[in-house]
Amino acid sequence: MTDRFDASAVPAGPTSSAAAGARDLHGFIAGLPKAELHVHHVGSASPRIVAELAARHPDSKVPSDPEALVDYFTFTDFAHFIDVYLSVVDLIRTPEDVRLLTYEVARDLARQQVRYAELTITPFSSTRRGIDELAFMEAIEDARKAAETEFGTVLRWCFDIPGEAGLESAEETTRLATTDRLRPEGLVSFGLGGPEIGVPRPQFKPYFDRAIAAGLRSVPHAGETTGPETVWDALTYLRAERIGHGTSSAQDEKLLAHLAEHRIALEVCPTSNIATRAVRTLDEHPIKEFVKAGVLVTINSDDPPMFGTDLDNEYAVAARLLDLDERGVADLAKNAVEASFLDDAGKARVRGEIDTYTAGWLAP
Ligand SMILES: Nc1ncnc2c1ncn2[C@@H]1O[C@H](CCC(=O)c2cccc(C(=O)O)c2)[C@@H](O)[C@H]1O
Numbered sequence: 001m002t003d004r005f006d007a008s009a010v011p012a013g014p015t016s017s018a019a020a021g022a023r024d025l026h027g028f029i030a031g032l033p034k035a036e037l038h039v040h041h042v043g044s045a046s047p048r049i050v051a052e053l054a055a056r057h058p059d060s061k062v063p064s065d066p067e068a069l070v071d072y073f074t075f076t077d078f079a080h081f082i083d084v085y086l087s088v089v090d091l092i093r094t095p096e097d098v099r100l101l102t103y104e105v106a107r108d109l110a111r112q113q114v115r116y117a118e119l120t121i122t123p124f125s126s127t128r129r130g131i132d133e134l135a136f137m138e139a140i141e142d143a144r145k146a147a148e149t150e151f152g153t154v155l156r157w158c159f160d161i162p163g164e165a166g167l168e169s170a171e172e173t174t175r176l177a178t179t180d181r182l183r184p185e186g187l188v189s190f191g192l193g194g195p196e197i198g199v200p201r202p203q204f205k206p207y208f209d210r211a212i213a214a215g216l217r218s219v220p221h222a223g224e225t226t227g228p229e230t231v232w233d234a235l236t237y238l239r240a241e242r243i244g245h246g247t248s249s250a251q252d253e254k255l256l257a258h259l260a261e262h263r264i265a266l267e268v269c270p271t272s273n274i275a276t277r278a279v280r281t282l283d284e285h286p287i288k289e290f291v292k293a294g295v296l297v298t299i300n301s302d303d304p305p306m307f308g309t310d311l312d313n314e315y316a317v318a319a320r321l322l323d324l325d326e327r328g329v330a331d332l333a334k335n336a337v338e339a340s341f342l343d344d345a346g347k348a349r350v351r352g353e354i355d356t357y358t359a360g361w362l363a364p
Pocket residue numbers: 040043082085086089120121122124125126128160161162163164165192193194195221224272276302303
């Protein structure tokens with residue numbers, strides 16, 4: 001199991017005001033309106049959905065018992081994580097699987113008061129496995145519209161290139177993202193995911209150029225499993241407007257100053273970094289250095305059920321690491337709104353909800 005911060009595990013007693021405070025902060029976080037900017041589609045499948053799909057496809061190595069998934073989702077390193085991730089990708093075989101997954105992910109987000117989420121989807125992984133491209137787009141759009149009507153959660157898409165699958169995957173992802181007939185209405189950004197070692201960022205420049213020319217925003221993963229030079233490459237070649245993880249940026253003061261000056265947000269996912277062993281322990285996580293350097297830090301969950309976490313827990317972890325009270329946590333939530341690709345009216349709406357909620361919570 002991952003190093004999960006559970007405030008309710010703090011010993012409580014009549015004299016333990018710290019424990020009571022931690023519990024209150026949990027309550028505050030649970031009701032806080034939030035934006036989630038870095039969460040993967042397949043990586044958000046709940047244990048119930050994964051188990052249900054695994055039972056439907058007995059040829060898969062994924063356990064069909066939700067309890068057994070805890071062990072299955074314990075990773076020895078980043079490569080092992082990607083291996084397991086792809087075994088879950090293999091379970092998504094029909095447009096109806098895609099629709100159900102997307103709708104259920106939205107339900108889980110809504111439950112955590114997520115008002116707006118940019119969901120990272122890897123369409124190449126589905127189309128190469130035989131799902132019809134148009135049916136795929138219709139499935140995610142159908143779920144997006146239902147989620148907005150039924151849960152009030154606004155979903156937007158980031159299509160990412162699974163870099164290790166080569167330039168064929170880059171070409172296909174770019175085609176799916178920029179062809180008018182296919183491009184879904186909810187698509188706002190273009191990303192790059194998977195392992196970084198042996199997958200240099202500069203080779204993806206022509207694809208990002210095409211996506212940016214088509215109006216998409218650039219949000220590659222970088223500096224998750226390699227050094228700060230990968231973050232520089234993402235900025236220089238891929239014109240990144242936000243960085244997925246960017247953990248190793250802490251090793252380069254000039255880079256931190258550059259990120260701060262240009263308001264390039266980091267999508268920080270603390271528990272993910274421990275679960276994939278990108279960072280050794282939560283206490284060694286560089287989030288504090290980012291804040292100290294003035295970088296715009298956003299809090300995200302990445303692949304929550306696979307890492308035994310959710311967005312609320314990530315906020316609780318961040319509050320502990322940064323020693324934040326309610327106002328500090330609300331500021332983090334507002335960072336995500338600022339760094340999001342919502343329009344100005346949408347940003348003002350969610351920001352207003354955060355302020356109203358916080359004022360109500362803190363009122364005597
Ligand atoms: N923490 C993360 N950091 C980085 N990425 C993460 C993270 N979490 C989830 N991902 C996702 O993993 C995918 C990787 C898929 C991949 O590498 C691959 C390689 C070869 C073939 C195929 C295929 O589909 O046939 C896929 C990425 O596109 C990304 O969306």
